[in-house]
Amino acid sequence: MKKVSIFLMLVMVSWSYAQETDDLYIQSEFLPSDEVTNIYRLQAGIALPIINNNTEKFTVGGNLQNTTLNYIDEDVPFETGEIETFNSFGLRFTYERNLRNDWSIFAMQESKISSNFRDDNIASEDLFFNAMLTLSKYNGRNNSMLTFGAAYDIKYGLYYPIPVITYARRLNDNWAYKVGVPDSRVKYTLANNHDFEGFATLNGFTGNINDEVEVYKEDYSGTLRQTSVVLGLGYNVHFWEKFSATAQGGYTAYNRMQIQDYSNNEIYDFDMSNSFYFNVGVKYTFTNKTNDREVY
DSSP: OOOOOOOOOOOOOOOSSOTTOEEEEEEEEEEOOSSSEEEEEEEEEEEEEEEESSSEEEEEEEEEEEEEEEEOGGGSSSOOGGGSEEEEEEEEEEEEEEOGGGEEEEEEEEEEEEEOOOSSSOOGGGEEEEEEEEEEEEETTTTEEEEEEEEEOGGGTOSSOEEEEEEEEEOSSSEEEEEEESEEEEEEEETTTEEEEEEEEEEEEEEEEEEEEEETTEEEEEEEEEEEEEEEEEEEEEETTTEEEEEEEEEEEEEEEEEEOTTSOEEEEOOOOOOEEEEEEEEEEEOOSSOOOOOO
16 A cells, blocks of 8 residues: 555544434444354444535544454464454545535545554554545435445445445335445335335455464465445334434355455455344434435
8 A cells, every 4th residue: 555644643433325314323243154254343433413404514423443353263274363353443524415406416535544453553554545426316206316426435345446326215104215336225114113124235344454464474464355245134213213223134145355465466365155144233313404305
């Protein structure tokens, strides 16, 4: 990775792909496996609306994440002590504005430190930059929203940008769906406070190895990247007007984890098998005055 100057210290306080709400949240994810490793992630974050009116919205937020990997020794042919725990701290800014003819624009920029922190110092390779830019068009005739753009975010475990293309529509008071990438969902609402949801989503993480790891008796520097496509079902309950709790379960249709050098070349592929996926969390949602259309 190109050397850069670290000119700011990131503070702690998405669920990601969250341009629809501003919130305070905590959640945990668990991918159990009897091969290679179990993956456990604990996340917390906040997005505070600084400007929030009918025309535009600007938020400032922070997040932290701990990722713990419990390796199965016989499935990994080298010592894993250097790559068992990763922590990340992020500072995020978002801006959303309504345009003419039911168009809107959304932009996100995030600076993040993500590392195993085995060295006493923060290296320039520990610093990552995420960004997203999308345009959305609302159709009042069928209460739908078309969104398209691009995102670069290390939370997917990828080193290249991905397209963001979704079509969301509310069919009636009970049913709504969203189809596209990196996230597709269908939701059934029961008695206003209960949602049942099926989903297919892209997930993962990236962390810098800021001290060398020995693979096959040779020392390497680089990053650990994990990417999965998760299919599952979830249940959301809303309470106290602004709070919600979530429980999800599913299975990974695709699961990959690699150590890569700073040129994004593979050093070691863990040959991960697909696994179950569990996620629980609690969220407080701030009112979004800019995007008040109930599409999904």
